[in-house]
Amino acid sequence: MTISTLTFQTNALNQLEALETALSKTQMQLSSGKRIQTAADDPTGMAQVNQLNMELSASQQYVSNGNLATANLNLETQALTDATNLLQGARDLAVEANNASLSTTQRQDIATQLNQQLQQLVAIGNRTDSNGNYLFGGYSSSSQPFAQSGNSVSYSGSEQVSQVQISENQRISAGDTGSSVFMNLPAGNGTFTTAAGAANTGGASISPGTVTSPSQWVPDTYTITFTDATDYTVTNSGGATVTTGTYDSTKGGNISFNGIQVAVSGPPASGDTFTVAPAGQSSAFATLSGLVSTLSSPTLNAGQITTQINQALTQIDGALNNLGNVQASVGGRLNAVTSSQSAAQSRQTDLTTQVSNIQSTDYAAATTQLSSEEITLQAAEQSYASLAKLSLFNYVS
């Protein structure tokens, strides 16, 4: 077969060019560390890499969201702990005040202390994070949620709280509203409240009471009227008699009707009344300020004071209980953040590995390929250089 001299030259050149292109591509893979330079190198691989990188970037964002949420929730935990300690102190003071031997002045001293605690509790409710956002304002994070006017504390924050995305499909509340923490608490024992009549003259007091049979309870305002020191009648709001009974003031006694039971102790005067009413809502602030006004009142008799302190103690217990629940929920959310962050971290490691598996140069393979391409190119260059010199004309003289 004849081979044209031109073909020999051009083919050799084409071959050298192809080898150089391959060599430069392998060199590019080695120097950039990337097997896929553009989508054309591996369209499916590129799409996967993009997808994985997006997931990685989103996951990093969720971790940073989680860090913000953790910071907020830690501040909230601190505030809740402080509020719990404060109410615990208030409860101790209330127990101390619940002693008939105290003088009016002594009770007023306790009232002054309690009043300070009320103000501290309002301050806790108005705490802010490092950016000045109120912890318990809900959505309304830039305006102060609690305002005190005289003895009453009002909440102007929002009823909803912002959510933070801590993983692809998990959102948690970044806080709790002031209303759910301090405001919307059950009054009395949660089912009903008890009170001594304002015009009572005897020394009898009434306990906050308990529900003995929830199914028999008929919500209504009931009045217990002592017709004399030993006999009482219970009437409902329509004036109908619910029950009647006798009472021994030396022993005290339980009065039961409609599935509930209250305890009366001390000597009632004839005509003294006690009311049992369905529980509405109260707040930790209202409980404390109620206690302050009870203790600072110079006119209330012993029965009225005992009744009100007992009522307040029950409500403080309810508030402490609620703080405990919120604290538990915050703890749960902090755990959720921690576990989602650690899951995110191991996922990020996986994702990085996957991206690297798809995209990165296999150095061992690429290095081997590079040296084999080098050898081929050298051989091609050498053989071309020596073959190109051959010509019959060298020998024709």
Added chain:
Amino acid sequence: MADLLSTSVSGLLAFQQALDVTSNNIANASTPGYSVETANLAEALGQATNVGFIGSGVDVQSITRNYNEYLALQVRGSQASYSSANTLAAQSGQVDDMLSDSGTGLTATLQSFVNSLQSVASAPTSASARQALLNQAHALAQQLNSYDSQISQFGSQLETQINGDVSQVNSITANIASLNQQIAAESTSGQTPNQLMDQRDLLIDQLSKLVSVKTATESNGSMDVYIGTGQALVTGGVARKLITTPGTYDASEVGIAISGGGTNADITPEISGGELGGLLSARSQVLDPARNAIGQVSVAVATIVNQQQQSGMDLSGAQGQPMFTVGGVQTLTASDNTGSAALSVTRGALSALTSDDYKLQFTGGAWQLTDVTTGQSVAMTGNGSSGTPFQAAGLSIVTSGTPANGDSFLIQPTAAAAAGFSVALTSPAQVAAASLVQGTAGSANTGSATVSGASVTNPSTWVSGTYTVTFGAGNSYTVKNSGGTQVGSGTYTSGTPITFQGAQLTLTGAPASGDTFTVGLNNPANTGDNSNLLAMTDALAASALNGGTTSVTGAANSLVSQIGVITQQAQNNATAQQTVNQDATTARNNASGVNLDQEAANMLRYQQAYQAMAQVITASGQMFTSLISAIQG
């Protein structure tokens, strides 16, 4: 004895000519398109004698070139395929390079934008997070604009290349036609003009690099050249010019027509192979689809984000404003329309919107819509009036004026979207993190239901106001506006939002009969409300495109891999065709090329024959001298 001399002279002349041919072969060993020539020697006619015919020497009967038509056709065919695939690979490689950076590509920018939405959601009042979001929005807009302008630049380079290629084709065909005339004239002598034939073959090779052509040789030796599906480009000594014509719809997208006979016939769709074929494929398979797909992503981002912005309340307490502006639907009128019809086209549902282009044509008294990309006809509802516009493919089309039969328009739903994509918000406070509305439970409610969320789901049907949802027996409810007019009613199912007037209220717990809930404008003090931004990230992650099958980032990612596939195929195709072309070229060159060793051997052979012939003349002289001296004796 005179015969001996004349025979020798014929040999001397013949070997001289053969040496001339050899020397010409050696001289042209590196000339492109040169076919090796052979001096064909033949014995001269003999003289009759009584002992038989005695030969009277040698003649160079003809000088022919070693040329194989079949191999030449193979070279040209593979040359056209290679150069087409190579051009497509180069064009598509530009777009591939542009889109491929996994660190700064479109998917990464979209994800960064979503991340910055998340950052604002995590700290809705943070001015720095809001500013970072606006910066990301600008980065996204810049990337989309830059993609679009780069594609436009690729496009205008491509048009320039088409124009350049067309004028090269014209200069080549003119040369072929003039060579045809010369060859036809020279061929009358009975000998083939090898040099002219080589030149013409080389020109046809060069032409095949530009566009795929077919040839036919006529009896007078001239060669006709055909393009496309058989349109004559050169007939004998006459060449017809190719011209570039402004596109029917978009004047900047040129078409290719063949001139002659007073009319120009558009042959753009018939052009295949060569650089021109590659350029036209790149335009229709890479540049236009890429621009449309980037436009589709732009429309999707703008539509989703803007709708959610308008469902929200910004830091100043006002309803959110659109965050982005996006280029509208591009409607191009055919340059040959004769009627007065005009179109006004707007986008409708995002999920129905495609990245295809559409042709709306008035035929037989009715408008017909065709998907240009797929070639399928598309059914439309409505009548094209402003009251009931044509609805199809996520478009709303209003026609006006009077169309003439055959008038047409090209509708590009997304082509201009990315170019017009920009950030409309100017202040970080304008980011609407909070919901536009809030829900509140009535203070006298006795049920356990609480509001878990209230939002505007469709800002275009939302009527600003305060609405009261009142529960009756059996979870039934009515919704009334502040004027007491009922605007909705239904039966509440736990977990299902109550919807009315483009808004929705979500409750948790069980409402009791008589319970009320109000939905009204959000309190401007609720600056910590991030629910609207969370809804925005949800909406951006949802499969909102292509009939609810593709997310925004999914569409961006599939564009990258789609261009990658086209580029990869073109590159593989180019590599394969290059090998075919090199093989074919080698085969042809082996048949037609010069081998210097062979020429060296021929040279020695003819030289020796020439020397031998000269010896014969010397011998004849000596014989003559011997004879003369014998006579003089």
